[in-house]
Amino acid sequence: MSYQTVQHYDATFNDKNLRLIASAKRLFWKVMIASSVTMYLRKWLLGVSQVTLIGVLALSGCTSEHSSEQGKQTPQEKESAATKPVHKEVGEASWYGPGFQGQETASGETFDQKKMTAAHPSLPMGTKAEVTNLENNKKVEVRINDRGPYAENRVIDLSSAAANKLKLKKDGTAQVKIEAKPAKKKSSTVQSGKTKKRPKRATLSKRQ
Numbered sequence: 001m002s003y004q005t006v007q008h009y010d011a012t013f014n015d016k017n018l019r020l021i022a023s024a025k026r027l028f029w030k031v032m033i034a035s036s037v038t039m040y041l042r043k044w045l046l047g048v049s050q051v052t053l054i055g056v057l058a059l060s061g062c063t064s065e066h067s068s069e070q071g072k073q074t075p076q077e078k079e080s081a082a083t084k085p086v087h088k089e090v091g092e093a094s095w096y097g098p099g100f101q102g103q104e105t106a107s108g109e110t111f112d113q114k115k116m117t118a119a120h121p122s123l124p125m126g127t128k129a130e131v132t133n134l135e136n137n138k139k140v141e142v143r144i145n146d147r148g149p150y151a152e153n154r155v156i157d158l159s160s161a162a163a164n165k166l167k168l169k170k171d172g173t174a175q176v177k178i179e180a181k182p183a184k185k186k187s188s189t190v191q192s193g194k195t196k197k198r199p200k201r202a203t204l205s206k207r208q
Contacts, residue, residue, distance in 0.1 A: 086180060086181065087123060087127075087129075087178070087179070087180035088177070088178065088179050088180075089155055089177070089178040089180075090134070090155075090175070090176070090177050090178070091153070091154065091155030091156070091175070091176070091178075092153055092154045092155060092173050092174070092175060092176070093131065093133075093154065093155065093156045093157070093158055093163075093166075093168065093173060093174055093175075093176040094149055094151060094154050094156075094157055094158070094172060094173045095157060095158040095159065095160060095162070095163030095168065095169060095172070096113075096119070096148075096149075096157050096158075096159070096160070097113035097159060097160030097163075098113065098160070100113070101113050105117075105119075105145050105146035106119070106125070106145070106146045106147040107125040107126070107145040107146065109145050111145075111146065111159075112159075113159050113160035113161060114159075114160070114161050115159060115161060116140060116141060116142045116143065116159065116161055116162050116165075117142055117143050117144070117145045117146065117159045117162070118131070118142040118143070118144055118145075118146070118156050118157060118158045118159060118162060119144070119145075119146035119147055119148035119149060119156065119157035120144045120146075120147070120148070120155075120156050120157075120178075121147065121148070121149075121155075123144045123180055124144070125144060125145060126143065126144065126145070127143070127144045127180050127181070128141060128142075128143055128144075128180070128181045129141070129142055129143075129144060129156075129178050129179065129180040129181070130178070130179045130180075130181075131156065131158065131162070131166065131176050131177070131178055132176060132177045132179075133166040133167065133168055133174050133175075133176055134174070134175045134176060134177055135168075135174050135175060136166075136167055138165065138166050138167055139166075140158075140162050140165040140166055142158060142159070142162050144180075154173070155176070155178065156176065156178060
């Protein structure tokens with residue numbers, strides 16, 4: 001009877017040991033799995049951070065390079081920007097000449113009908129403007145040195161020489177396109193004549 005009791009006690013003890021060992025194994029594997037997952041996540045996050053940092057640095061480098069390229073314009077690009085038209089206008093042009101030869105213009109200059117000049121209502125004195133006759137596509141560059149025209153629906157008054165270049169003297173008027181360039185600064189009477197008022201004058205045309 002006592003032999004059987006000893007045997008039963010040993011069996012119970014062994015079952016508990018087995019359960020403890022099994023629990024320890026399960027806990028060990030859980031710890032190992034958790035540790036592996038943690039290491040994997042750390043490596044993944046480190047890789048993502050490196051890739052992000054490289055991307056940010058590359059983007060920053062491209063932006064800096066682009067900014068430096070924009071800041072370093074070639075002389076040709078600067079010249080092109082400086083000569084880009086600042087005023088475009090389409091309308092009817094007329095001309096004036098013989099009756100005003102030798103008279104003072106709004107800029108203070110003496111009018112010479114043989115020079116490539118023109119009168120405009122608002123462009124600054126000294127402005128260079130390219131005028132294109134839209135009826136025959138002929139072009140001429142004039143310098144604004146007077147105010148006018150005062151006739152209704154006209155946008156520019158050309159000197160006799162400029163009108164002759166555009167072949168509009170015969171009809172007296174023509175539809176033109178005006179493209180004005182920036183005026184160079186001058187400390188001459190051209191600048192002082194900007195605000196000078198002069199009496200309105202008639203505009204020459206074929207019918208006048």
